[in-house]
Amino acid sequence: MKPVFPSILSTFTDITAAFTSRYGGISKVPYASANLAFHVGDNPEDVIQNHDLLADNLGYNRNRLIHMRQIHSDTIFLVDDNLTFDTPPECDALITNISDTPLMVMSADCTGILIYDPIQKAIGAVHAGRAGALNSILPKTIEAMSQSFGTHKEDLRIVLGPSIGGCCYEVNKQIAVECDINGYSSALRRVDEKVFLDVNTILLEQLKRLEIKNVEVIEHCTSCRCDEYFSYRAEAQRTGRLAGVIILR
Numbered sequence: 203m204k205p206v207f208p209s210i211l212s213t214f215t216d217i218t219a220a221f222t223s224r225y226g227g228i229s230k231v232p233y234a235s236a237n238l239a240f241h242v243g244d245n246p247e248d249v250i251q252n253h254d255l256l257a258d259n260l261g262y263n264r265n266r267l268i269h270m271r272q273i274h275s276d277t278i279f280l281v282d283d284n285l286t287f288d289t290p291p292e293c294d295a296l297i298t299n300i301s302d303t304p305l306m307v308m309s310a311d312c313t314g315i316l317i318y319d320p321i322q323k324a325i326g327a328v329h330a331g332r333a334g335a336l337n338s339i340l341p342k343t344i345e346a347m348s349q350s351f352g353t354h355k356e357d358l359r360i361v362l363g364p365s366i367g368g369c370c371y372e373v374n375k376q377i378a379v380e381c382d383i384n385g386y387s388s389a390l391r392r393v394d395e396k397v398f399l400d401v402n403t404i405l406l407e408q409l410k411r412l413e414i415k416n417v418e419v420i421e422h423c424t425s426c427r428c429d430e431y432f433s434y435r436a437e438a439q440r441t442g443r444l445a446g447v448i449i450l451r
């Protein structure tokens with residue numbers, strides 16, 4: 203495994219937060235090599251071994267890891283002690299203030315988001331593609347942290363992981379209209395008859411509206427850089443998933 207540690211989270215000693223790339227695992231093409239998702243057609247034993255390699259690398263118990271059955275929704279799950287690695291909830295955001303309970307978001311073009319509240323000692327992991335972003339899953343997750351943990355939004359540190367950029371993500375006219383209606387015209391780039399969408403611009407606009415300033419964006423486009431990351435679009439939908447992981451120690 204070759205995780206990247208976002209700089210705005212790496213200064214805190216009571217959490218570990220990282221994003222994986224496609225390197226350092228044992229899966230074979232087209233999942234080579236660090237695929238972490240079970241639903242994409244990869245050999246489940248290889249996926250488990252990749253999870254174990256990552257757990258060893260970041261120093262957590264793999265059986266304590268909570269991941270998600272992601273459905274491009276705005277459903278947020280408050281993690282409790284009843285969940286295990288083998289029972290991922292159907293949702294697109296996880297929040298908790300329980301220590302030694304790693305939260306994982308997986309992606310291959312969508313934006314994985316890691317959230318840390320250093321005052322209330324709470325964390326979140328969010329999956330936001332175009333649908334999730336337009337359904338405001340990120341602001342809703344922040345609101346859920348406020349309700350559950352007393353989080354003040356201005357205390358938050360937030361990282362947007364590697365995702366497909368406006369350089370590569372072509373969308374249809376209907377989506378462009380939806381962006382315009384919701385005040386996200388700046389996320390669109392029009393080239394002749396084509397329209398391209400930068401989902402991170404929507405997410406950053408939402409954080410700006412909430413006056414959240416401590417934000418880091420890992421700028422790499424997964425489609426441009428599918429040598430380094432998995433890209434659902436650049437690889438004809440047959441590929442693995444990378445992950446963002448955050449652990450409260």
Ligand SMILES: [Zn+2]
Binds near residue numbers: 425
């Ligand atoms: Zn690109």
